[in-house]
Amino acid sequence: MSFRSDIFWRSACGNCPDCGKPLRFADSSTLFQRLSNIPDTCSNCGLVLRRKEGFFLGAMVWNYGLIAFGVLPIVLFSVKQQWLSIDSAVKLAIAVALLLPPFIHALAWRFWLGTYYGFLPDQLPSGGRRLDD
Numbered sequence: 001m002s003f004r005s006d007i008f009w010r011s012a013c014g015n016c017p018d019c020g021k022p023l024r025f026a027d028s029s030t031l032f033q034r035l036s037n038i039p040d041t042c043s044n045c046g047l048v049l050r051r052k053e054g055f056f057l058g059a060m061v062w063n064y065g066l067i068a069f070g071v072l073p074i075v076l077f078s079v080k081q082q083w084l085s086i087d088s089a090v091k092l093a094i095a096v097a098l099l100l101p102p103f104i105h106a107l108a109w110r111f112w113l114g115t116y117y118g119f120l121p122d123q124l125p126s127g128g129r130r131l132d133d
């Protein structure tokens with residue numbers, strides 16, 4: 001099994017994993033939808049970004065991973081360096097764990113799409129054909 005890092009980075013940067021065009025929302029979408037969500041389909045090639053039920057679980061795993069292994073170690077490091085007391089660190093960690101996930105939801109979705117199609121490029125409508133082909 002090989003991983004197509006070009007597809008991952010294309011998706012992580014907010015572009016369609018298949019055609020590479022920026023993912024755009026309908027004009028009627030709100031600012032919160034734009035910040036916390038991804039469109040259902042690519043407006044350029046029609047790739048369905050929100051697949052069957054359960055597909056969102058990959059985004060949840062990315063969301064959890066980004067917080068558990070990206071943000072909370074910073075809080076622990078702050079305690080180790082005595083920049084924060086234990087009580088403050090616990091309060092900060094709880095606040096981060098409860099408040100941050102909605103704000104990184106779109107990023108987690110992009111990482112998930114990149115991971116999924118990076119490992120399974122043959123499931124893209126183009127069959128994983130490179131853009132420079």
Ligand SMILES: [Zn+2]
Pocket residue numbers: 016017018019020021042043044045046047
């Ligand atoms: Zn597309």
